[in-house]
Amino acid sequence: MDQLLGAHTSTSGGVSKSVDLAEKLGFTAMQIFTKNNNRWFQKLLEEKEIESFKIKLEHSQIKFVVSHDSYLINLCAKDKTILGKSRIALLDELERCELLGIPHLNFHPGSHLDLGEEDGIKLIAESLNIVHQKTQYFKVSSMLETTAGQGTAIGYRFEQLQHIIELVEQKERMTICIDTAHVFAAGYDIKDPKNFKKVIKEFDEIIGLERLKCFHLNDSKKELGSRVDRHEHIGNGFIGLEGFANIMNDKRLKNIPKILETPKGKEQLEDLENLKILRGLIQ
Numbered sequence: 001m002d003q004l005l006g007a008h009t010s011t012s013g014g015v016s017k018s019v020d021l022a023e024k025l026g027f028t029a030m031q032i033f034t035k036n037n038n039r040w041f042q043k044l045l046e047e048k049e050i051e052s053f054k055i056k057l058e059h060s061q062i063k064f065v066v067s068h069d070s071y072l073i074n075l076c077a078k079d080k081t082i083l084g085k086s087r088i089a090l091l092d093e094l095e096r097c098e099l100l101g102i103p104h105l106n107f108h109p110g111s112h113l114d115l116g117e118e119d120g121i122k123l124i125a126e127s128l129n130i131v132h133q134k135t136q137y138f139k140v141s142s143m144l145e146t147t148a149g150q151g152t153a154i155g156y157r158f159e160q161l162q163h164i165i166e167l168v169e170q171k172e173r174m175t176i177c178i179d180t181a182h183v184f185a186a187g188y189d190i191k192d193p194k195n196f197k198k199v200i201k202e203f204d205e206i207i208g209l210e211r212l213k214c215f216h217l218n219d220s221k222k223e224l225g226s227r228v229d230r231h232e233h234i235g236n237g238f239i240g241l242e243g244f245a246n247i248m249n250d251k252r253l254k255n256i257p258k259i260l261e262t263p264k265g266k267e268q269l270e271d272l273e274n275l276k277i278l279r280g281l282i283q
Contacts, residue, residue, distance in 0.1 A: 003248070004029040004064050005261035005278065007271040015045070015100065016052035016229030019060055025268060026275075029257040031106070031216075034096040037070050040089050050099050057101075064257040066143065066177070066214055067100075069093045069107040076110035076123035076154065083127070086110075091131050093185040099139040104213060106143040106177050109155040109164060120154050122242040123134050132170045141175040142168075142215060148185035148229035156186035158229070159208040165207070176211045178203070179261070180247070181232070182219035184239050187225040200250065216257040217244065217278065234274045245281040 009018045015034055022030040035042040057065065073090055078085040090107070097105050110127075112120025128142055144164060149156025154164075165174045180190060186260030189195035201207065219237030221230035235241045247253055258278070262272040 002028070003254060003282070004257040005029040005259075005275055006062070006064075007262075007264070007268065007275070008032070010266070010268070014049050014052075015051055018058050018061065019053065021058035021268065022062055023056075023060050025169075025272060026061075027062055027271075029061055029066075029259055031066045031068055031259045032102075033070075034067050034093065034102070035070065036098060036222070037068070038072065039070065040072055041092060045096060045099055052183050053100055064214075065102050066106050066257075066259070067093065067097050067102045067105040069079050069105060073107060074110045075107075076112050076115065076120040077128035078113045078210070083123070086126050087130055090127070091134055094131065094135050094138060094140050094142075094279040098138045099134070103139065103141045104141045104175060104177075106214065108145050108147055108153065109161070110141055111152045112154055113152050117154060117160065120152070121160060121163050122167065124154065125164050128164070128168050129170075129240075132168070132173060135169065138173075140173075141213065143175045143177050144181050144218070145177045146182045146186065146245050148182040149227045150185075150229045156182070156202055162207050165211075174211065175213040176207060177214040177216060178212060179216035179218060180239060180243065181216075181237070182229060184220045184224055184243070185222050185226050185228055185230075187227075189224055190246060191224070191239050193242070193246055195244070196246040196250075201250065208254060212253075212256055214254055215247065215253070216261050217247070217258050217274075218261050219244075231262055233270065234260075234277045241277070241281060244278060248278055248281045249283050
């Protein structure tokens, strides 16, 4: 099977428009926002738009879709009002995914501010348990994304993600997305071939490769261990072509969808260039 490749795709004009654009660009995987990513709430999805999205997707070459949640959501917010809004907003995001038939909702675990990592992790798990209880029959997975550890962000160590999963009651709903720029900035050396193998082995031992359902392929504008989240085009950052060659040629990772979140214009032509580079790395 050819590797599933694509990028975060615009939903301008409605979620179903993303399928048209992804098809035009030749994607076999895509990530979308199901609502404005800088707003807490938005009007409900219209039945007509839901149906259009599903029909277009069914007749497309796209085999994998993931949704990314709103950037406002913080599942371990110290402020009780923000925490409450975050939980309601995550519930809304899961409901949108379920209606559209999108199997994964990807999100950053949260930033603890000055609560401390341990309490932050407990609060994230509590938030997920509350939201899962209200959506207990949903098919959508809750996909934790690795973070760079910028500021007080949780999720920059595999152990932190596993600790969250341990505290979540419906563990079968938990999946993981590795963002290459984030793990590199967090200190995981995926550039050196030997170290890359150690990183994947460590992930498998701590979390388990069976939970890894998606990659965000982004080069990093910042160096290894910088703890700064800055995405760059493939090959133009500190990870370099070597790091992406490691991923593209690891047989264990072949069937895991890989999605770009690199800088792009309205037509997303930059994605085509980045995908061409990635395909060229496959041996």
